[in-house]
Amino acid sequence: MKKILYLILFISSVAYSQDFDKNIATAKSSYGSGDLENARFAMEQMLRDLDIAIGKEILKMLPAQIGTMKVNEKEDNLTGGAGYAGGLYVHRTYGTSPKSGQVEIINNSPLINSLQTILTTPILGGMMRDENQKQVKIQGYKSLLTKSVDSETAKTNYELQIPMNNTLVTLRMDDSNEQEITAAANAIPLAKIVAIAQ
């Protein structure tokens, strides 16, 4: 089973590599011949290829298990949005309902500025005081932890948002507690992810 998985990963990485090589060749030849618009289009595709390659590297860095929840590799989702959508998007899920978790990594998320404002302006954080929200530090990064209770199941769900420069890492865990989500977040190599995602 593992061999098949590695084979699929290898084939897909070769395919992306071919795309990048093809697009860079198009960009070079179009630019050389003065066809600026086609050169630009090829570069947009290259940015998308690179985002996908970066997303794959990030997926490799994410833990195979958080707490008792195992990764659902089939549900992995990554998008390179260099064209119009806004950048890199990586999504991974763990466990099965009702005990499940999700990790999301988004570049240039529209939420980043407001989150960073809340986290870096203590007076604003104080004014927006919410008993279900608090600031915590994960591996030295200021983060926002939000608790919510499912009205149907009465289970407690947590969301942890960690803004790092222009990358937002979000971890969600259903039927969880603060210690569990903090431990799970500490298992994610944040510094390495932000270094590659920038």
Next chain:
Amino acid sequence: MKAKLILLAAALAVASGSQAQVLNKLKGKGEQKAGEAIDNLFSGKKKKDQNSGSSSTGNAGGNDNGGNSSNNGGTNHPSNNSGGGLVSTPPDVNQNLADAEAAYKKSSYGEARYAVQQAMLGVELEIGNKILKSLPEAISGLKKNESADQVTSSGYGWAGLMIHREYNDSKEKELRVTVANNSAWMAGVNAYLANGGYAQQTNGQQNWKQTKVKGNRAIIEYDESSGYKLSVPLGQSSLLVYEGVNFANESEMMKAAEAVDIDSIKKQLGEQ
């Protein structure tokens, strides 16, 4: 007798003129002295430089203590009055593509992405400059204001390319032409055109309506304070906006808009 009277009147006029000049000079000197006295009061010392004019802050550090402004109590910092600013250097596209390829081969994807973004910035600036060159030198008797020419790009692709040109008659009439590519404005304008306009009035003040410029569907608006605005979507992701200030009427604005070679802009942006 008449001649004597005229002579007397002329002498009085000259005397009063020179008196006014003397008074003005005295007033000027008085103001200068008062200004110096205030400067001395706040800086705590008399200025040696009589040629300082009005830029006392700029010279205070330089003349009194060789550039060290600590004697000014830390509040009177010298203002910058030299330096050539930054040189606008578009990125080298070929070099950045080579850098991107090398970084990609080393699996340094972040570096590769940065290099591609720089290459893209270079290409977008070239596209923008080509479009600026293709615009007419003058429109409806208004000459281009070269100093206002502007090409803006972030190199991200999705963030957009903006090209701006202004024409004016050095008086009050002005035409501004902006081309936006991959612009967020597009969604709004296209939604308007696709829906056939939300509410076109048949009476009262008509402030906007649909029109066509050289066969391209467009929206024209009028505002009393800002004048005419004509928005022409170009293909899938570009928008051409004209803003006319002090144009006599709609037909004059439309005639000015037709002076621009829209097909050439579309071609250069790869729009159909």
